[in-house]
Amino acid sequence: MGDPLPTQLPPVSDSWGDPDLSPKRANRQAKTWDKARRLTEIPRELASRHRTAAQLAEQFGVGIRSIQRDLEALEEMGHAITFKPHSSPRAYCIEERGQGLTPPEALAAFTALRLAYHQSPGQNRHVRETLDKIARMLPAELRHTLNDSVVDNGAAQLGERDLERVSQAWLERRVLRFDYQRPSGELERENELCVYFIEISRTNLAPYVIGLEQKRRRAVRTFKLSRMLNLQVLDSDYQPDPCFDPRTFLSDAWGVIGGGAPITVRVRFTPDAAYRVLEGGYPNMQYWQLADGSVEAEFCAGADASGLPRELMPFLLGWGPRAEVLSPPHVREHWLAELREAVRRYGSDS
Structure with missing residues (x-):
């Protein structure tokens, strides 16, 4: 026979597994956790947009005075809280340089993007705009030099729109239909692709789109973006293959063509x-x-x-x-x- 059943059940815990936590203490603890959550989320909110104390109070469900104390605590923690000029009531924001990138990291990202800038004239507007954003993370004297080195070469907007459609299909998990001009000159009509990944070839720095081509061959294939014609983002959606690993797929690729023997x-x-x-x-x-x-x-x-x-x-x-x-x-x-x-x-x- 096992041990006898207890004659009295243990007390039910009020919060956090502590049976002796009183309602008053539980209320204090809940307020502490709420404050910790606000101190984590307010900096992200103010880094994205200007907000008044009243707007923050409504968003987080507390009084204006609580928000003002939170802002004082964030300043003591080192956050650079500034104000929107000439706004009434006062609107707060946090100016974050580089989204966490240090100047050497920003410079490394800038130089990598310059390779794409030189090799992808069809997508130059998007690359130029990204270069501008990264350059803003650097000291002013370096920023101006880098921005002056980026020149608009009048690239065709067709390639830019194609990149936008591929990005939309990937982000929204929608099927992408297109014709494909093979190197042999053959035109493959109406491929339908579930986009899994976008890769830049290490050999020619051109963008390639990898995904499940579900209409013609029903296999994971790689397509060069510049050869994808008449792109359409369909209403039909798809679920990405959880087993697809780009590192494994590209492990034997010299440039960007992987997945074969x-x-x-x-x-x-x-x-x-x-x-x-x-x-x-x-x-x-x-x-x-x-x-x-x-x-x-x-x-x-x-x-x-x-x-x-x-x-x-x-x-x-x-x-x-x-x-x-x-x-x-x-x-x-x-x-x-x-x-x-x-x-x-x-x-x-x-």
């Missing part, structure tokens, strides 16, 4: 190119330095339907005679065929 390509670099290989920081690469000063490296890259690492090939061909593809055989043969064709076309002096 990866292959390993072995390459030998001559001694005069070795230092560039060693300092390059290339993705998915392992290397070995040889006694003669050359370097052998293995690159893991996604392959297309023909088994070729299409994104990796321009990188390998760009080394000219300073790189030799060793394996696998079909990649080596394709690399040699490209070089032979270049010699056939341009090798003659006549």
Whole structure:
């Protein structure tokens, strides 16, 4: 037999598991938690918009004097509370520089966006506006120099509208319909995409859209934004795949095409190119330095339907005679065929 049942049940707790908490003490504790919540939420509210004490009091359900004490406490905590000029009654705000970014972080973000600015003329307005916002986080003398370096090149608004439609489809979880101009010239009509991710290619810095294409192939595919035509955001919505992980999908991508069967390509670099290989920081690469000063490296890259690492090939061909593809055989043969064709076309002096 187990222990006998207790003859009296334990007292029911009033709050926070404490059976001895009196109503008066519980009321004080509730007020303390309410104040802590206000001290957390008021700075976020004032960082977004100007608010009077009366507006804050109504929003948080307390008296104006309580809000005034909260503002005094926030100033003591280091928040820079300022006032809207010439407003009556007085409207408060908190000026936050950089949304938490330090000047070095803001400068790093600015330089990264400048790459997109140089490589994405179709979306230049959006990039320029973002550069302006980030530059405001920096000291005035640096801010003006950076802003002067950004010039409106009169980019077409069509690409900007396409980016807006892709963003809308992704944020609102709505199906995106479009035609797609393949590199071969073939036009794929009426793809319907559930957008999972937007990636910038590390090779050409162009934006690509990744998602489930549910009408033609019913598979996760990658589309270059500049080749997506006649975009429409449909009324039908979708639920994102909880199993889709962009890090896993792009783990074998040399640029942005991932999710396929990866292959390993072995390459030998001559001694005069070795230092560039060693300092390059290339993705998915392992290397070995040889006694003669050359370097052998293995690159893991996604392959297309023909088994070729299409994104990796321009990188390998760009080394000219300073790189030799060793394996696998079909990649080596394709690399040699490209070089032979270049010699056939341009090798003659006549």
